[in-house]
Amino acid sequence: MAGKERSGYTVTMFVVDVSPSMGHLRAVELTPGPNDEKRTIQLTNLQWALKYVKHKVQQMIFTGRLTDQIGVILVGTEGTNNPVSDKHGGYDHVTEYLPIHKPNARTLQKIDSLQPSSEIGDPIDGIIVALFAQQQHLEKKRTWTRKLVLITDGENPLELDDDDLSGTINKIIEYNVDMTIIGVDFDDEDLPYEEPNKSKIKRVNEELYHKIVEQLENGRVGTCEYALRVCAEPEIKVTKSTLSRTTMVIGDIQTRMDDAITIPVRTGKATAIVRPQSFKKFSRRSGSGRHDTRLDKPLGGLGDKLSNGAMSAPWEDIAPLAMRTEFVLAPQSKENEDGAAENENGDREDASEHFQDQQRVEKEDLTKSYKYGSTWIPIEDLSENYLPTQQGLELVGFSYEDMWTRDWSMDEVYYIFADNASPRAQVAFSSLVQAMHNYQVPDKSNKGSMVSKPVLAIIRKVNRDDSPPKMGVACARSIDQIDYLVWVRMPFAEDLRRFSFASLDIIKDRKGIQKTIHPLLPTPSMMSAMEKLVDSYDLSDAGPKDEDGNRLPWFDPTEAVSPAVHRIKEAMLHAAITTDITKDPVPPPHPEITKFFERPRRVLSRSQGAVAECQAVFNVSKVPPKVKFRKRKNIDGLDEDADVPLTLADLMNGDAFVSTAVQSPGPSHVSTTTLASPAQPKSAAGSSDTDEPMEVDQKPDPHPMVVGQGAKPGRIIGNDHPLYDFKSNVARGDVVTKAVADMGQVIPEIIAESFSSQRFDEALECMKVMRDVALQEDEVDEWNSFLRGFKRLCRKSGFKHPDFWEHVKAVGPSLSLIHEAEAEEHGATSDVSRSGSDRFIKD
Amino acid sequence: MDESKWVNLDADEEDDEYTILSATKDTILFCIDASSSMHHVKPIQDPGTGKQKKKRKKNKSHFHQALQSALDIMKRKVIISPNDSVGILLFNTDEKKGPEVTANNYLLQPVSQLNADLILRMMEILDEAGSDSTILENKFKPKSGLSAPIGEVFASCNHVLRTGAPKTAIKRIFYITDEDNPGSLEGPAVKRLEDLAAQGIALIPFFISTEDRPFDISRFYADVLSGGAEEDEISPFSDVCEGFDQVIAEMKIREMPKRSVWSIPLNIADNFVIGVKGYGLVTEQRKPNYRWMYTQGETGAEVAPRTVYFDEEQQTETSKSEILYGIDMGVVRSEGSDNEDNAMEEDVKPKSTELSNLATEPSRKVLFTADQVKSFRTLELSPGIKLLGFKHRSELQFEDNVKHAYFIYPDEKAYVGSTRTFAALLGTCLDKDRIGIALVTMRKNSSPAFCREIGRQRTQLDPPGFHLIPLPFADEIREPPLTEAARCSTDLTDAATELIKKMTLKTGYQPDAFPNPSLALHYAFVEANALGLAFEPENIVDHTLPNYDVIHDRAGPAIQAWKEQLDNEREANDTDEGPDEAEIRARFEEGEDQLRKYIKFVKWVKKLSTH
Numbered sequence A: 001m002a003g004k005e006r007s008g009y010t011v012t013m014f015v016v017d018v019s020p021s022m023g024h025l026r027a028v029e030l031t032p033g034p035n036d037e038k039r040t041i042q043l044t045n046l047q048w049a050l051k052y053v054k055h056k057v058q059q060m061i062f063t064g065r066l067t068d069q070i071g072v073i074l075v076g077t078e079g080t081n082n083p084v085s086d087k088h089g090g091y092d093h094v095t096e097y098l099p100i101h102k103p104n105a106r107t108l109q110k111i112d113s114l115q116p117s118s119e120i121g122d123p124i125d126g127i128i129v130a131l132f133a134q135q136q137h138l139e140k141k142r143t144w145t146r147k148l149v150l151i152t153d154g155e156n157p158l159e160l161d162d163d164d165l166s167g168t169i170n171k172i173i174e175y176n177v178d179m180t181i182i183g184v185d186f187d188d189e190d191l192p193y194e195e196p197n198k199s200k201i202k203r204v205n206e207e208l209y210h211k212i213v214e215q216l217e218n219g220r221v222g223t224c225e226y227a228l229r230v231c232a233e234p235e236i237k238v239t240k241s242t243l244s245r246t247t248m249v250i251g252d253i254q255t256r257m258d259d260a261i262t263i264p265v266r267t268g269k270a271t272a273i274v275r276p277q278s279f280k281k282f283s284r285r286s287g288s289g290r291h292d293t294r295l296d297k298p299l300g301g302l303g304d305k306l307s308n309g310a311m312s313a314p315w316e317d318i319a320p321l322a323m324r325t326e327f328v329l330a331p332q333s334k335e336n337e338d339g340a341a342e343n344e345n346g347d348r349e350d351a352s353e354h355f356q357d358q359q360r361v362e363k364e365d366l367t368k369s370y371k372y373g374s375t376w377i378p379i380e381d382l383s384e385n386y387l388p389t390q391q392g393l394e395l396v397g398f399s400y401e402d403m404w405t406r407d408w409s410m411d412e413v414y415y416i417f418a419d420n421a422s423p424r425a426q427v428a429f430s431s432l433v434q435a436m437h438n439y440q441v442p443d444k445s446n447k448g449s450m451v452s453k454p455v456l457a458i459i460r461k462v463n464r465d466d467s468p469p470k471m472g473v474a475c476a477r478s479i480d481q482i483d484y485l486v487w488v489r490m491p492f493a494e495d496l497r498r499f500s501f502a503s504l505d506i507i508k509d510r511k512g513i514q515k516t517i518h519p520l521l522p523t524p525s526m527m528s529a530m531e532k533l534v535d536s537y538d539l540s541d542a543g544p545k546d547e548d549g550n551r552l553p554w555f556d557p558t559e560a561v562s563p564a565v566h567r568i569k570e571a572m573l574h575a576a577i578t579t580d581i582t583k584d585p586v587p588p589p590h591p592e593i594t595k596f597f598e599r600p601r602r603v604l605s606r607s608q609g610a611v612a613e614c615q616a617v618f619n620v621s622k623v624p625p626k627v628k629f630r631k632r633k634n635i636d637g638l639d640e641d642a643d644v645p646l647t648l649a650d651l652m653n654g655d656a657f658v659s660t661a662v663q664s665p666g667p668s669h670v671s672t673t674t675l676a677s678p679a680q681p682k683s684a685a686g687s688s689d690t691d692e693p694m695e696v697d698q699k700p701d702p703h704p705m706v707v708g709q710g711a712k713p714g715r716i717i718g719n720d721h722p723l724y725d726f727k728s729n730v731a732r733g734d735v736v737t738k739a740v741a742d743m744g745q746v747i748p749e750i751i752a753e754s755f756s757s758q759r760f761d762e763a764l765e766c767m768k769v770m771r772d773v774a775l776q777e778d779e780v781d782e783w784n785s786f787l788r789g790f791k792r793l794c795r796k797s798g799f800k801h802p803d804f805w806e807h808v809k810a811v812g813p814s815l816s817l818i819h820e821a822e823a824e825e826h827g828a829t830s831d832v833s834r835s836g837s838d839r840f841i842k843d
Numbered sequence B: 001m002d003e004s005k006w007v008n009l010d011a012d013e014e015d016d017e018y019t020i021l022s023a024t025k026d027t028i029l030f031c032i033d034a035s036s037s038m039h040h041v042k043p044i045q046d047p048g049t050g051k052q053k054k055k056r057k058k059n060k061s062h063f064h065q066a067l068q069s070a071l072d073i074m075k076r077k078v079i080i081s082p083n084d085s086v087g088i089l090l091f092n093t094d095e096k097k098g099p100e101v102t103a104n105n106y107l108l109q110p111v112s113q114l115n116a117d118l119i120l121r122m123m124e125i126l127d128e129a130g131s132d133s134t135i136l137e138n139k140f141k142p143k144s145g146l147s148a149p150i151g152e153v154f155a156s157c158n159h160v161l162r163t164g165a166p167k168t169a170i171k172r173i174f175y176i177t178d179e180d181n182p183g184s185l186e187g188p189a190v191k192r193l194e195d196l197a198a199q200g201i202a203l204i205p206f207f208i209s210t211e212d213r214p215f216d217i218s219r220f221y222a223d224v225l226s227g228g229a230e231e232d233e234i235s236p237f238s239d240v241c242e243g244f245d246q247v248i249a250e251m252k253i254r255e256m257p258k259r260s261v262w263s264i265p266l267n268i269a270d271n272f273v274i275g276v277k278g279y280g281l282v283t284e285q286r287k288p289n290y291r292w293m294y295t296q297g298e299t300g301a302e303v304a305p306r307t308v309y310f311d312e313e314q315q316t317e318t319s320k321s322e323i324l325y326g327i328d329m330g331v332v333r334s335e336g337s338d339n340e341d342n343a344m345e346e347d348v349k350p351k352s353t354e355l356s357n358l359a360t361e362p363s364r365k366v367l368f369t370a371d372q373v374k375s376f377r378t379l380e381l382s383p384g385i386k387l388l389g390f391k392h393r394s395e396l397q398f399e400d401n402v403k404h405a406y407f408i409y410p411d412e413k414a415y416v417g418s419t420r421t422f423a424a425l426l427g428t429c430l431d432k433d434r435i436g437i438a439l440v441t442m443r444k445n446s447s448p449a450f451c452r453e454i455g456r457q458r459t460q461l462d463p464p465g466f467h468l469i470p471l472p473f474a475d476e477i478r479e480p481p482l483t484e485a486a487r488c489s490t491d492l493t494d495a496a497t498e499l500i501k502k503m504t505l506k507t508g509y510q511p512d513a514f515p516n517p518s519l520a521l522h523y524a525f526v527e528a529n530a531l532g533l534a535f536e537p538e539n540i541v542d543h544t545l546p547n548y549d550v551i552h553d554r555a556g557p558a559i560q561a562w563k564e565q566l567d568n569e570r571e572a573n574d575t576d577e578g579p580d581e582a583e584i585r586a587r588f589e590e591g592e593d594q595l596r597k598y599i600k601f602v603k604w605v606k607k608l609s610t611h
Helices: A047-061 A085-090 A105-112 A121-137 A161-176 A200-214 A224-231 A301-307 A332-336 A338-342 A350-354 A423-437 A524-536 A563-577 A601-618 A650-651 A668-675 A682-685 A722-732 A735-754 A758-775 A780-795 A804-811 A820-827 A834-841 B015-025 B062-080 B116-129 B135-137 B151-165 B186-198 B221-225 B243-255 B339-347 B370-378 B420-433 B490-503 B515-533 B548-568 B583-591 B594-608
Strands: A010-019 A025-028 A040-044 A066-076 A092-100 A145-152 A176-181 A219-223 A242-249 A261-269 A280-284 A311-314 A318-329 A367-374 A375-378 A392-400 A414-418 A441-442 A450-452 A453-463 A471-481 A480-491 B025-032 B084-090 B106-115 B168-179 B199-210 B262-271 B270-278 B292-294 B301-311 B316-319 B322-325 B366-369 B382-390 B406-410 B434-441 B450-454 B465-470
Touching: A010 A092, A010 A121, A025 A047, A040 A047, A040 B106, A040 B583, A047 A066, A047 A105, A047 A145, A047 A563, A066 A105, A066 A121, A066 B084, A085 A121, A092 A105, A092 A121, A105 A242, A121 A145, A121 B366, A176 A200, A176 A224, A200 B025, A219 A224, A224 A367, A224 B084, A224 B515, A242 B548, A261 A423, A261 B084, A280 B301, A301 A332, A318 A367, A318 B292, A367 B515, A414 A423, A414 A601, A423 A453, A423 A471, A423 A480, A423 B548, A450 A820, A453 A480, A480 B084, A524 B420, A563 B370, A601 B262, A601 B270, A601 B420, A722 A735, A722 A758, A722 B406, A735 A758, A735 A780, A758 A780, A758 A804, A780 A804, A820 A834, A820 B301, B025 B062, B025 B151, B062 B116, B062 B135, B062 B168, B062 B243, B062 B515, B084 B151, B106 B116, B106 B151, B106 B370, B151 B168, B151 B186, B151 B199, B168 B243, B186 B221, B199 B221, B199 B243, B322 B366, B322 B370, B339 B434, B366 B434, B382 B450, B406 B420, B420 B434, B420 B450, B420 B465, B434 B465, B490 B548
Parallel strands: A010 A066, A010 A145, A145 A176, A176 A219, A242 A392, B025 B084, B025 B168, B168 B199, B262 B382
Antiparallel strands: A025 A040, A066 A092, A242 A261, A261 A414, A280 A318, A280 B322, A311 B366, A318 B301, A367 A375, A367 B292, A392 A453, A414 A480, A441 A450, A453 A471, A471 A480, B084 B106, B262 B270, B270 B406, B292 B301, B301 B316, B382 B434, B406 B465, B434 B450, B450 B465
16 A cells, blocks of 8 residues: 655664674565566675665655755674763764765765674664664754664674663653664564574564564564565655635626625645656766776676666766757758647757757847748737736536536646635635535426536636636535535637547448448447446456455545656666666566556456457457558548548559558548458457557567568568568468468559559469468468458459459459368368359359 | 756657647648529518618628638638648639639639738638628629539549648548539549549538528439448438538538547457547647747748757767666765765764775766656556446546546557447446546557546537546545635525526536637737737637626626625624625725735734734
């Protein structure tokens, strides 16, 4: 569970045991290797336990509060140097290593450089020294929080009598110190962990530590492993909204003051976008001549693969980067790249690289201007271009909540409270909120009775005088002891794009007759399968169990941390803590960050049947990034998506093809073509991995294969020598499916590319070979679906060589659909009858 | 901290989107029928009672209105997307004009990027016509007899667009006619239409149908527009427009070419993936920013900002690809800048030998590449929507919002079967009142977000599909900062209820009722500057202001009753704390600052009295 921690005005004392036993080595697990193999690193117990200290310190560095301070006391140093010893003598082998200060980067370096010593020290002495130092520092700062963290392995006998101990405990209580004891391999029920072969001394010590904390109000003992795990958990920063003062007005306060209502209110954010912390930019200094040798970046090797290019470099070889904005003449050809120039903050990076060689101009020679088509309108004086407005909230009217369109909410949500200093405002405001919340209208179906129908307030919001007005709706909230509104922005007329989309459940043919059966419409069996799936995906009981064994719901925004924010924080923390980023790369994300990335187990297990049924009845298949032939008709471009304009090639050559890799607006009718055979095999879907969008569960084909000459991206069969490529790939044995699928795409392309009938014979030969392989290698469905689609394609108006099909027909049944009998001979199956196959080729 | 020195890797996604949407040029060719029926002016219905002389507003011909709509669109485009091109072609004119066109076609405005002169020219034509449509009929004399062959009209469009439209633009023809039976041959029309399609040019028909002159699509256009379509195919044409008002409404919908912001897979279950496209149906239409123009040359030239990163000490530039990313450690490298640091340095006197060699280990800084930083931000998820499960619709809170929603619609071109699957999913969710919870990575470079998918059935205005509503993360939710306040009696709530009753609208929030006044002002400002006209900001009506007259008319008594009751409220008046409303109001007149000062004063007095 992500923790929330109070912060600020704190002195944390770390008491670190550096006795020789802390030098014992242990194998610590690292990020798994590239092939998921387990990897470990040998660390001393001290190095390992110090990770906890460094973690805490780094978090303080990030927040950068002056009032978050630390001190470090070492126990077991060879020498003795501490204020208590100075004063009273004794307290040997205890050293005040780092006095209380605000931690910084060098603090971490100093903690890093600690090593086990050759002397044994007494942690209780350390605690006493820490309490003393803390007290000295905070004597006059009574409100500060005191924390003390002891890091020890508990392997050394403690020299103490009961008086000592109770005296110490009393001090801890007196100073109200929050005490944490982190033990290396202590037994811990929370983890849970129990150390095998524990030494007697350690057992006694552990018991003692537990006894100590039992007497404290704020004390805990835990094992280091668990502590490390907890501190890696994402911490949610709680921000309190600052409230700004304004007024809510009903009616015209300018001219009809006495008839209008004014209520002093305060507003503040209810949700606020949090963006990840930014990294600082650096560059490696060139010219020093040293960076190549001194950069800690191995060339190749395991470390490099793991760290994925991360490196650690000596400070003097890197330079922090500053930024400035220059102005260059825009190249004529780039004139249309609005995006680059559009942003006035100058932070648009796309422009930078483009315009590298352009002529620089000075800002003094520039004039602000607006573009009016191709006309430039220099504007010297922008002062007229604003709408005079008055700060405040104006109530425009009320509307029923059930008429509100939820998906119009545009921005962050705001609270509106009555002024907390004015009871009169509070009373006035609460009457409106409650009336909105409890609004009732006469029940139409039941004369005389009322039915609840809450209303929203339509409120115009102006943040400051003369800032642009925003429209929004506010919803009434009436909780425990307060009534307030929550307001969210609604679109202006211009903000709403009313694109037209075809109906999903009404499909008419060209005669205007509604179709009930169509490949685009779900069938009753599809609907029933989907219903089962939706039911099995219910999250209301898919979470963990509560104390009474009832299943809780799964997922709530208040439990989901921002993955980007916390992942970047993790990386930053790791970068600060690790001693060697190449051997010890950033660990995988904490489970808390990714806990809602996968469907809950309960959903997975109970949905299996429904998912299988859906997979079968819906029969979805990925459209391979195949050749799309020029569309012949596109009546209304708006039913198509004009995502990206056509390429030049499209315009120059009506028969040119555009693979989806270049993102042409795919001709609609390709899909229709494929649609007509809903039984298209899945193999085509699994074989292409070049398509840009992710294929969530697909792994790229690990086998290297023969990629033919003139092959389209992602294909292994080239358009230059398809027959050769096909045969050699099939001979490899492991890429047959891919080869067959690719061949099915290449054949139509070479026909389309063919000058006159030049490549007809080659294409026929390709088809013959493809069919043979399909028959032998159980790719029958692939062939049949290819052939059906190809036939349709050849007969489509606009196909360059409609006569090619005549050539196919001439070859006869040996190039037709593979039928049952034929398939059976080769141990495959087909849903085509022999006569069906014959008819297909004759038709 | 100098913010500008920080990486803006997480550059606002909204900005990206805005760029995507405005990066592609759009070209519209208005193709307007100028036959005599289009010029026909419907006589004003005799008002009957002659006394009430309403405004002498003449009806305008369809042709007149078509030109006016074209001008309106041009005026908006020239400011919002200045790189777009527009042209106007008339057909069925007596005269032929333009080198690329065939007989009875009249190229009123070749396809080109707009500018002030073109707008002025169109304005002149329409000004001249004023409210008298017959002037236009004389200017663009209709051809007598039969309509010009439609195939030829399409061919003219093709040539006109080929000459004028930028190669990379989206090209669309807004085809406006009221003649359902032009008496042309279907064959050539189909062929020419296919030619247009082959060029990637879309024809969007606006068929005007009126009571007197109903437009029967089956007489000619049904076959032309679906020519060659297979039996099974979906009817591609839109319905006819009843009257010109509907043409304008329809044109508004089509004014912006429909563009998706992304196309990604929707993973419903393992091995059960469909394709969807995302659209920003609710996106802030911002004022275009001003740009810099270089004015020293002979002609002005556009200037682009270029960001340069450099090593401050050595004054050397670093190219973007070589930038490395590290953390800020809270200190500078130079030693001894911080007093407290120095003190610490001196105080540390480790005596053991192991501890004395502190400084021998050279300190190193960890640096990441841009790719790594990206992988941290994206969690290495590829773009896609992963459906996690369903909840009841009631679980979507008003407060669960941080940014605008995205609309998703199936993409049959990415996965065959997407549409039927999507339709089944949508239908089931609506039947069962369910909303989906999904993990969404919209683009290659974007961070994952959790979204609710709320389904929407097609109604008159709403498209069918799911709306993805990005949910706030735990980090983004803020607790109410106030938890206690005085409350009213039920008498005052009753008074407030009466007030609400008087001020409740019959409809929900209607965006169309609230055009953005700042935007309107901006358009007027730029247009006035561009065309050399007077800028009259006072003519801009701010429709976002409440309709005071109606409020006071309807709710005046209710407001008074509420105010009287407020004066009777014990909670509101039994303390000496807080300013009296009347006083606040009095102070309000003196201005906001006065009010603030006064409130401050009251608080101060209160403080004094409590001590």
